[in-house]
Amino acid sequence: MSETRPLLEVSHVSRVIDGKTILDDVSLSLERGDLKVVIGPSGGGKSTLLQCVNFLQVPDSGDVFLDGQSAREMSRRNICEFRQKIGMIFQDFNLFDHLCARDNVAIALQKVKGQKKALARQRAMAELERVGLADKAALYPSQLSGGQKQRVSLARALAMDPMAMLLDEPTSALDPELIGEVLNVIAQLSLSGMTMLMATHQIGFARHLTKEIIFMEAGRVVEAGPPKILEPGGGGRAAEFCAKLAQVTGR
């Protein structure tokens, strides 16, 4: 029964901020192990969509289901538990500046999950190892490169054992030579079966890993389909957008 039920389902979500419709009746669903990629012009509602998925922003209408459970029906406390199960990665990392890399990963284990310090730190080291940063555990965010910061933030999310991950343009704030190391970690995660919804401009990368591209514009899903909708001559808005992006980036 649970085989047929999507792991994460976004159902008719709308969001209006200051009278402006940011999200307009967006629906999508992810099966276990899916990586779906949201692309589209800036201001199209990608970030708002991701923040509505874990109810960081409460949608004005519509609902989100994780493993069949409605987020809208949850109490405040349950929403916090619901968020623990959905890892989130931000464009500008949002590491906690007063904590070293290890403690950035460990703090939520201690203060949210109530784990003992020693255990939380052990787990944090294991996660840093996984993203290749065990040797940087003692450094503070200001002492890490952008790519390293994003990998720490991936470790921080993974330590919570999430059922799914939301990635909001994880490489947009990175220097081009640092993008690879972050994308590598994300690719590995996807191959290991993590369910992910990612907003990105890394179209080349997205095309290789995903089954479905979701093209958003003006708060609506304009087009959704396999990566080939991005190819020149695809005819749709997604292909047009890609062609423009290729002109700019030369890719």
Added chain:
Amino acid sequence: MEALSAALISADALTSLAEFSQSALFVARGSGYTAALIAGAMTLGLVMGLPLSAVEVYGPGWIRKLAWLYVWFFRGIPILVLMFLIYFGVFDFIEDLYQKVFEDRLILSPFMASVLALGLASAAYQSQIFKGAILSLPPGQFMAARALGFTRLGAARHVILPQAIRISIPAWSNEYSILLKDSAVAYVLGTMEIMARTRFMASTTFAHIRFYFLAGLLYFALTWIGVKALAALDAKTRVPGLGHEAYRAEDLALEEAALLEKAKSP
């Protein structure tokens, strides 16, 4: 009280150095009172100011209004007026009420009134220090904490406040030095701190200059000690890349090397 009577005996003519040093000691002992006054007021200001700043930033609208009203009120009236209001107004009222209810006498001291007045006012100022520090932090960190499952309170407590407090230390040190000198006003209620003793000795011996100079020295010393202690605290709790002072690249490199070295040794 021994010192007081000793000072009185020699009040008619203060000639010898020995006599002056005795009365100077009497004045200097007021430093203990002043220090206790400040310790109490700063603590009260911190205990109230910190949550006040948190609700001013994260609280629901009506609580924010209340906090704003508090700050507006206590920043708006002079410490001196506040002291009189508390001592002759609030304290008298409480004492009367106590008498009526328990049929017993309750005595609230001028010292308590002074600590309250200084502390309540300081809470208003300190809340603004912390509020500024909270608002200077990148908002994404709060969101990231929420995304990890922290409650709003948990995110404020474990992520935002540890940083806001560190950033606030220099401004807090400033608040200390201001409050210390504001505490001189407490002599009006008869709190036996530096200023009350100074006035007493000066007016009984007419050696005004000597005693006020001494008072100045004492305040200077207390300021210096406190500011130095807070600077040491600032240095001890400093985290690379966080805070008021821009880090120089070579400092960062040095600290990085030290941290990595430390991590290597078990």
